[in-house]
Amino acid sequence: MQHKEGYVSHEIEHGIATIEFFHPASNSLPAAILTDLAKTINDIGIDNRVKVIVLRSAGDRAFCAGASFEELMAINDVAEGTKFFSGFAHVINAMRKCHKLIIGRVQGKAVGGGVGIIAATDYAIATEESSVKLSELAVGIGPFVVGPAVERKIGVSGFSQLAIDATEWRSAEWAKRHGLYSEIHKSISDVDDSVNSLADRLAHSSPDAMVQLKKVFWQGTDHWDSLLSERAAISGRLVLSDFTRNAINAFKAKPAKA
Template sequence: MNNDGKITTHLHNGVATISFYHPKSNSLTKKLLKELTAAVDSFAKQKNAKVIVLRSEGNKTFCAGASFDELLEINDFKTGKDFFMGFARLINAMRKCPKFIIARIQGKCAGGGVGIAAAADYTLASSEASVRLSELALGIGPFVVGPAVERKIGSTNFITMSIDAEWHDAFWAKNAGLFTKVFATIDEVDDAVSKLASKIAGCNPEAIEQLKKVFWHGTESWDKLLEERAEISGKLVLSDFTKKYIQQFKTNK
């Protein structure tokens, strides 16, 4: 496996699959975020792609969020904003995509990974898929992913996740509205994803496109909003608090 991570795509019988991998718990680097966004945009334009499945590799962590290695390397506001704009662009690409996006969540999901789960139109998870918004502990805050998460789980649950910054199990996530369904095993998740994707692939793409617009009504300002949020994170990531936290985390790990 590539130590820098990778994105793989596959299209079969109308079902487009986008898979990401990084050796450090599927954390997201600037490069991976850019490639993920490009993959979503590409399938959005392909007529023979009827539905998109977004997943990560491995049987453990779905996504650990932002790459701590890259966060440590940020030394100026422009670089900080640009890094967090990677999450903003991905969420906006998922929002604007005229195809339904199914997220397959096999394990723990933190920070930006929660944002991906929230930005998907239908999220299927295993019982091992606990979730956490760890950004406040990091000295930042879930600013960029916040609108997508709050839209899915409501303000009270979003406030809860943001303030306590602790792990919540998959059933909490389902009850909150982040996950659509939770299954006991990975095999059951994969079976459900396959059946749902095949079913959607046989539906009228025009109806799907119009439904997608209905589902995301009221988010038309997100291009500007998420950029503003990226600017907040881009400033906070420069703080001594954040630098010390990440260094201590890496040392103790």
């Protein structure tokens, strides 16, 4: 699905579905891309041709810069804010409910919602350059929607470290030590080799066994449809504050970094 800026695409080959998202602003996530990403994951999750999913972003730099600052600044009321942050909730819930195991291919840095998406994969393989940051508190909101996914993966302690120290990057080694990444490799080509090898093995594994494993992995999250909606409403209210407007404007004024 192509947009004026960015896209979500997918291809299916030998039982492996590869879903890719792209946005020119460091693979940030405006509402349209979030909507397409959730729909694509839902559709592929029930496609009998597919045995395993690889989720990736385009390019060789940032994996995902999180929420689109342009769209955050355009939010005018709580309903609009809640709707925007619900986009992240829908993607995470689509990944949670998907009957297929999802491998995350992470080629670079991830911020905010990008960290949440990585946490919602079932097995993430990353480069040594793939540091992570939950920057939400620094702009007056908080990682409320992605929080349950991140906390589930790395525990309350790891999640609170990221959420509280919102301006500092944590290295890929830190992320692997805390369980966010399953593997880290020196180069993107090494990551791709590992992703392709694992995806191929899973494509030849028992589909029923993998469905049952996925249910076990995500046990205790059946309430997330309502939980993440409630969290989206918190962010939707906070994003309207003068603090957030000023903080986002200050961030936008800084020189862009890869």
